[in-house]
Structure formats: C-alpha cells, structure tokens
Amino acid sequence: MQTMILGDGHLGWAIAAAAGERGERTPVLGRPAFERHDRAALAGVDLVIDASSGEAVRANVETALDAGVRRFVVATTGWAFDREAVDGALRGAEACAVVSANFSLGVALFARLVESAAGLFGTVAGFDPFLVEWHRRAKADRPSGTALDLAQRLTARHPGLATSDDLEVVSIRAGASPGIHLVGFDAVGETLELRLTARDRSAYATGVLAAADWLRRAPRAPGIQPFDTVVDELLASGDVLAA
C-alpha cells in the first residue's frame, strides 16, 4: 500500500507529518513542471490524497486513474466546476473518492449541530440566521468551501430560507487565522452563536487519514462519496480519534 500526496503546501505537508506519526512514509508532489503529472510518478501508488489547488484537481485525478489508482481523498476546495466530470471519470474506472471541503471531525460534528439549530431556530419567529468565516489573508477562495457547505445545510433545514442566497454570509481575509466559522441567530433581545475555531491543520490531516483508512477497509461504491459517510461509520464503531 502506497499513498501519494499531490500538493506541497500547508495542508499537504500537515498530512505527510500526520502520516509520519503513524509510521507511514508518504511522498509529496508539488505543481508539475508541465501541465500534468507524469503517470510514471504514480507507479505503485494505490491511494492519492489531493491537497493542491482547485484548477488542478481534474487533471490530477485523471492522471492518477490512468496510472491505475482507484482510491482518492480530495481535500482541495474550489473545483465545483469540474465536479461532474471528476465523478464521471471515477465511476467509469470504478474508483472512489472521499471529497470534503473540510476533513476536520470537529467540523463534521459542528455541521450536525448547525442543522439541528437551523431546525430549532427556524421554527421561532424573530431569529435572523447569519454566517461569518475568517481565514488567513492569502486564502484564495471565498466564501470558504466549509462556509458554503454550512450555508447549504442551514438553508435546507431552515423553513424561513428559500435558497442559500437568503442567508447573510460574510468572509474575512486578514492575518494568519487558520479558520473560524461562526453561525449565529440574532433576535431583538438576544444572540446565539455557534463558533468553531481551527488552531492548526492537524484536525484536517487526521480526518484525511481516517478517510484513507475507510477507503482501504472495504470496497466502496464508485464515484464521489461524502466525508459524512466516513464519520457515520466512525461514530457507529466508537472509533473516533481526536487530532
């Protein structure tokens, strides 16, 4: 079994470090010299973790499929425009990818809290929902993939919101913050806030490796699979490790 990480930035190296703590040596590849990675660089690899950039994901997955890889964990955000094509390529090759805008187990549970809160506060008149996310100045995409996912979940369960556009979402890009997501409900006399603050990238790395383990544990359905499915299995087994 050999894992390869595509993406030599903050996240890629955090995953390599977490794998190293488990005694696994996981090579990391950065941006290829030409348009695509060389298939030969992926020889013998059974699982690819993508932590690159949105516009690179489709080519990275296609090249890895060509090289015989059938298991993927895609942590990269900002590639919604290629999602259908990537899903089709995976299904065509009977390959599976766990995809999430946020692999933190804390965020996965936070999202479930947000869903419950939306159902509760949505039934009480006068509570106006909002979402604030704050990341380091250099983060390219806004709103963050996590904020988009939280907005979708909140909208789906809040009877007062027809679409995500009805929700006030604010993005801050300043300083070095590794990530804050805050979901609030504001009424005339009080405010409720649910806030999750990332301290470093270790929580993402732990979830990425949990997804890799899930892929290797049993044959999985082809195509894109959500991290929620992995979390459900972890919760059911009681085998949930903190970063």
Ligand SMILES: NC(=O)c1ccc[n+]([C@@H]2O[C@H](COP(=O)([O-])OP(=O)(O)OC[C@H]3O[C@@H](n4cnc5c(N)ncnc54)[C@H](OP(=O)(O)O)[C@@H]3O)[C@@H](O)[C@H]2O)c1
């Ligand atoms: N799902 C999650 O839990 C989670 C958590 C954190 C971050 N993310 C996402 O993960 C991605 C990476 O985050 P990051 O903070 O590590 O960003 P980063 O520090 O900018 O690193 C990305 C690296 O990937 C390189 N790269 C570009 N194209 C590539 C390719 N085809 N193959 C391999 N490497 C390539 C970039 O090279 P250049 O500098 O030459 O462009 C850069 O060094 C972003 O999309 C981010 O939003 C997801």
